[in-house]
Amino acid sequence: MTAEIEIIRPDDWHLHLRDGAMLKAVAPVSAASFSRAIVMPNLVPPVRTLADLRAYRGRIEAALPAGMSFRPLMTLYLTETTDPRTITEGAGSGELAAVKLYPAGATTNSDAGVKDFSRVHGVLEAMQKAGVPLLVHGEVTDPEVDIFDREAVFIERVLKPLRKDFPGLRIVMEHITTEEGASYVGEAGDNLAATITPQHLIINRTDIFKGGIRPHFYCLPIAKRENHRQALRKAATSGSAKFFLGTDSAPHLSSLKECACGCAGIFNAPVAIPYVAQVFDEEDALEKLEGFVSRNGPAFYRLPVNTDTIRLRREAPDKTVFHSVDAGEDGLVVVFKADQPLMWSVVEN
Numbered sequence: 001m002t003a004e005i006e007i008i009r010p011d012d013w014h015l016h017l018r019d020g021a022m023l024k025a026v027a028p029v030s031a032a033s034f035s036r037a038i039v040m041p042n043l044v045p046p047v048r049t050l051a052d053l054r055a056y057r058g059r060i061e062a063a064l065p066a067g068m069s070f071r072p073l074m075t076l077y078l079t080e081t082t083d084p085r086t087i088t089e090g091a092g093s094g095e096l097a098a099v100k101l102y103p104a105g106a107t108t109n110s111d112a113g114v115k116d117f118s119r120v121h122g123v124l125e126a127m128q129k130a131g132v133p134l135l136v137h138g139e140v141t142d143p144e145v146d147i148f149d150r151e152a153v154f155i156e157r158v159l160k161p162l163r164k165d166f167p168g169l170r171i172v173m174e175h176i177t178t179e180e181g182a183s184y185v186g187e188a189g190d191n192l193a194a195t196i197t198p199q200h201l202i203i204n205r206t207d208i209f210k211g212g213i214r215p216h217f218y219c220l221p222i223a224k225r226e227n228h229r230q231a232l233r234k235a236a237t238s239g240s241a242k243f244f245l246g247t248d249s250a251p252h253l254s255s256l257k258e259c260a261c262g263c264a265g266i267f268n269a270p271v272a273i274p275y276v277a278q279v280f281d282e283e284d285a286l287e288k289l290e291g292f293v294s295r296n297g298p299a300f301y302r303l304p305v306n307t308d309t310i311r312l313r314r315e316a317p318d319k320t321v322f323h324s325v326d327a328g329e330d331g332l333v334v335v336f337k338a339d340q341p342l343m344w345s346v347v348e349n
């Protein structure tokens, strides 16, 4: 049955735009659906200084088609040598939206991340004071810890002690994938929130191996068992303002995913909103969709909600399918669930 809803234009609170030809290919795709995005700093080399951040913001703006309004919210990559004065200055000028913590080696392009947390205490203090959110890739890197347990162990070993040492620090646990993550965030105070991706609401770990290995379902943190997917759906549709959409759209060339040692990252920018709408529809929670995609994120980041709206339509099933985006000479980026018909689509206003 056809249905149509109108919601405030969404934002994406966790996005990888990359650089160069890839940036030019993917930035317009995100800008078509989202008004703003928190842009991840894991370039090679990472975005470490305010000069890096300004230059990268300029390249993003240059990659957007004329007349397309899209505001990149810029982040810095936390390293053991980040200068606390950078935080104070970036927060003061309004250029710095957040700082990203990657435990060294946890995920794609995280080699410059933090190994010894005692070395970033000064920076975290400056962030706490200035109210700058810390965004965490919440997985331990201890090779002894099973990949499916790394998020739950991170909460115990890193997040709990960190929150004790910095009770006023505002933290977003990025791309949560577990029951433990959802309940820890759900029960915590107002200064802890979480992003949830479309893929973790849709696939579980069995899907990664259905009929053969599916490289385009591989991202980090890796999808977990079905009970975890259910817990994430419950959290996202609960109406709690602590959970909001971060697509973690993370484009990699298909040649680097469909190979013997494929990279982690799912590219979902063209289909993120249709899939999230489908999830909320399946959960009978369409009235909560606007909170999750358009209201809870700005509330946490202390920004106004967007003033324009988008319309979403359910057709049964919609004929729209997305296969890939052309990243120039280097090749293609395959879209999440490529070639599958979408149940929902964004219609022009």
Ligand SMILES: NC(=O)N[C@@H](CC(=O)O)C(=O)O
Binding pocket: 016, 042, 107, 108, 109, 137, 218, 219, 220, 221, 248, 250, 251, 264, 265, 266
């Ligand atoms: N999610 C991923 O699997 N990959 C991301 C990094 C990240 O968000 O951890 C990437 O940059 O490719």
Ligand SMILES: [Zn+2]
Binding pocket: 107, 137, 174, 175, 220, 221
């Ligand atoms: Zn991550």
Ligand SMILES: [Zn+2]
Binding pocket: 014, 015, 016, 040, 248, 250
């Ligand atoms: Zn990411």
